[in-house]
Amino acid sequence: MNEFELIARYFSRPCADASVVLGVGDDCAALRVPEGEHLLVSTDLLVEGRHFPESTAAFDVGYKAMAVNLSDLAAMGARPLGVTLGLALPSIEPDWLEAFAKGFYTLAEQHGICLVGGDTVKSPVLSLAVTIMGSAPPDRMLTRSGAQSGDLIAVTGTLGDAGLGLRSIQRPESMPPSLNPEDIDFLQMRLNRPTPRGEEGRRLAEVAHAAIDISDGLLQDLGHILRASHVGAVVEADRLPISPAARAWLAADPTQHNLPLTAGDDYELLFTIAPDQWAMLDVPATVIGRITQDKRLRVLDAQGHDMPVHVQGFDHFAPVNLD
Amino acid sequence: MNEFELIARYFSRPCADASVVLGVGDDCAALRVPEGEHLLVSTDLLVEGRHFPESTAAFDVGYKAMAVNLSDLAAMGARPLGVTLGLALPSIEPDWLEAFAKGFYTLAEQHGICLVGGDTVKSPVLSLAVTIMGSAPPDRMLTRSGAQSGDLIAVTGTLGDAGLGLRSIQRPESMPPSLNPEDIDFLQMRLNRPTPRGEEGRRLAEVAHAAIDISDGLLQDLGHILRASHVGAVVEADRLPISPAARAWLAADPTQHNLPLTAGDDYELLFTIAPDQWAMLDVPATVIGRITQDKRLRVLDAQGHDMPVHVQGFDHFAPVNLD
Numbered sequence: 001m002n003e004f005e006l007i008a009r010y011f012s013r014p015c016a017d018a019s020v021v022l023g024v025g026d027d028c029a030a031l032r033v034p035e036g037e038h039l040l041v042s043t044d045l046l047v048e049g050r051h052f053p054e055s056t057a058a059f060d061v062g063y064k065a066m067a068v069n070l071s072d073l074a075a076m077g078a079r080p081l082g083v084t085l086g087l088a089l090p091s092i093e094p095d096w097l098e099a100f101a102k103g104f105y106t107l108a109e110q111h112g113i114c115l116v117g118g119d120t121v122k123s124p125v126l127s128l129a130v131t132i133m134g135s136a137p138p139d140r141m142l143t144r145s146g147a148q149s150g151d152l153i154a155v156t157g158t159l160g161d162a163g164l165g166l167r168s169i170q171r172p173e174s175m176p177p178s179l180n181p182e183d184i185d186f187l188q189m190r191l192n193r194p195t196p197r198g199e200e201g202r203r204l205a206e207v208a209h210a211a212i213d214i215s216d217g218l219l220q221d222l223g224h225i226l227r228a229s230h231v232g233a234v235v236e237a238d239r240l241p242i243s244p245a246a247r248a249w250l251a252a253d254p255t256q257h258n259l260p261l262t263a264g265d266d267y268e269l270l271f272t273i274a275p276d277q278w279a280m281l282d283v284p285a286t287v288i289g290r291i292t293q294d295k296r297l298r299v300l301d302a303q304g305h306d307m308p309v310h311v312q313g314f315d316h317f318a319p320v321n322l323d
Numbered sequence: 324m325n326e327f328e329l330i331a332r333y334f335s336r337p338c339a340d341a342s343v344v345l346g347v348g349d350d351c352a353a354l355r356v357p358e359g360e361h362l363l364v365s366t367d368l369l370v371e372g373r374h375f376p377e378s379t380a381a382f383d384v385g386y387k388a389m390a391v392n393l394s395d396l397a398a399m400g401a402r403p404l405g406v407t408l409g410l411a412l413p414s415i416e417p418d419w420l421e422a423f424a425k426g427f428y429t430l431a432e433q434h435g436i437c438l439v440g441g442d443t444v445k446s447p448v449l450s451l452a453v454t455i456m457g458s459a460p461p462d463r464m465l466t467r468s469g470a471q472s473g474d475l476i477a478v479t480g481t482l483g484d485a486g487l488g489l490r491s492i493q494r495p496e497s498m499p500p501s502l503n504p505e506d507i508d509f510l511q512m513r514l515n516r517p518t519p520r521g522e523e524g525r526r527l528a529e530v531a532h533a534a535i536d537i538s539d540g541l542l543q544d545l546g547h548i549l550r551a552s553h554v555g556a557v558v559e560a561d562r563l564p565i566s567p568a569a570r571a572w573l574a575a576d577p578t579q580h581n582l583p584l585t586a587g588d589d590y591e592l593l594f595t596i597a598p599d600q601w602a603m604l605d606v607p608a609t610v611i612g613r614i615t616q617d618k619r620l621r622v623l624d625a626q627g628h629d630m631p632v633h634v635q636g637f638d639h640f641a642p643v644n645l646d
Contacts, residue, residue, distance in 0.1 A: 027398040129452030
């Protein structure tokens with residue numbers, strides 16, 4: 001099978017999206033951007049062994065590649081327009097490709113987004129380059145730079161699940177024996193098939209001041225908001241939303257107690273919002289702290305004492321130290 | 324140096340482009356697409372050792388990554404809007420990154436396009452993922468599917484230079500001894516720093532019926548036009564535009580005589596145009612054949628005899644055989 005047949009076979013599904021004028025198969029794809037809206041674009045690289053364990057099922061690799069990009073649009077409050085996929089493969093394995101495409105398209109179709117272009121190359125290492133495009137009205141774009149002193153800090157969903165899921169795969173011997181199989185499944189699903197918060201992001205765009213998706217870890221990503229907005233924050237660690245599965249693990253293994261503060265890959269939305277807007281918000285979320293004029297990032301434990309903040313989020317080359 | 328400092332240091336040049344609302348540093352970049360125009364998007368992966376020899380200078384890697392993507396926009400007749408860069412690196416080498424960024428920005432600035440987003444990851448293999456965005460009025464988009472029987476087939480620039488440049492690097496012992504150093508430099512520059520035909524593409528959009536950029540080789544890329552347009556072609560091999568440097572090589576080494584028909588990487592524009600439009604065309608180009616109703620792709624030699632057409636252009640997994 002050659003490159004062109006490969007593309008035709010797995011990545012040329014018909015596209016019913018009216019915004020796609022020209023899809024896969026020319027020098028460029030052509031898209032209609034809604035009049036008066038800005039084009040939003042984000043790009044992500046995923047490398048096997050770094051962004052997903054080598055044991056990850058092909059379906060999940062495809063699913064996650066789509067999810068992390070939809071999550072970037074969600075964090076801006078944007079609607080999806082189209083996505084391109086660059087696929088660097090060591091070899092052509094039809095079964096793998098079919099499952100990968102299925103995972104990729106499953107989530108793409110749920111979010112009404114079409115694959116409009118791509119490139120496939122041979123490479124010693126499996127890696128993916130996904131670029132997603134979306135649109136939003138200029139006055140409804142959620143950025144990192146709008147946080148204001150006094151804002152509540154909140155997150156969607158629960159934190160730390162993906163980090164524990166990763167740990168269960170990379171260091172299975174470290175799992176508490178008391179953990180039941182459903183909990184392990186849940187944590188691994190959170191790692192392999194994160195849920196992009198598209199609808200939540202678009203609702204947040206109406207009221208929130210700033211937002212980011214949590215890919216690198218709560219404190220690291222909050223740090224991006226603080227730097228971009230020139231503010232600080234106080235986070236109350238015991239207010240972090242923790243799933244029952246993660247709670248079961250953390251109760252049995254106190255060494256991982258702080259993992260939800262720093263683990264990445266949950267792809268929940270972290271946002272800031274004026275306190276008087278909170279009551280009207282129709283997005284399920286949990287308040288975890290407050291934006292401050294004081295530019296430090298402080299984390300308080302259950303007793304209200306400052307915890308030492310060493311942010312070791314997911315930086316691909318070296319740890320970041322905020323304090 | 325961590326990932327964030329890396330991005331800040333090399334890839335955060337200020338952007339003066341009014342179409343860029345929000346550049347590097349948020350979850351998405353935000354761009355203004357000119358009212359009434361379509362968004363055009365193309366993505367390319369470049370892997371060291373496959374798309375450029377491992378000996379390629381960092382400047383040239385950056386230059387070429389930008390060039391091949393600008394070339395995709397050129398082939399559609401589009402104006403550039405913005406570009407994203409995914410960089411997978413085995414390690415952080417400041418000298419390499421600085422030279423790479425210089426090559427990338429040199430060409431980007433010439434074409435008035437800003438880097439608006441990106442991602443950097445650690446990977447065993449150096450590879451680049453570039454996604455370029457541009458815009459064009461809906462009635463001025465050059466596609467592959469508009470070729471009509473009777474059209475002239477023409478190309479900009481000269482063909483085979485990059486292929487010979489690559490050969491001079493990969494098999495220096497195969498170079499004719501009579502070749503002078505300036506010729507070799509010229510051929511290697513054509514490989515390492517291809518010239519995207521942006522202005523030419525936008526002019527062609529006014530009159531040409533179909534276009535593609537020659538990345539995989541003349542016959543392979545012409546094949547894409549023929550399939551998309553449901554037509555055939557007759558190409559006269561001895562009408563191909565050949566540079567003096569390539570001519571010197573081919574005269575001394577007849578075994579490479581057909582290389583300009585099949586070698587890739589020249590990034591010239593191949594287009595079809597009605598004969599009565601040719602005289603008015605203000606784009607330097609050479610007619611090399613004609614579109615036919617008969618759906619075969621025929622190549623005639625200097626005596627007017629059919630040459631056997633085995634297209635072995637640049638397919639990353641296997642050769643393509645059109646005949």
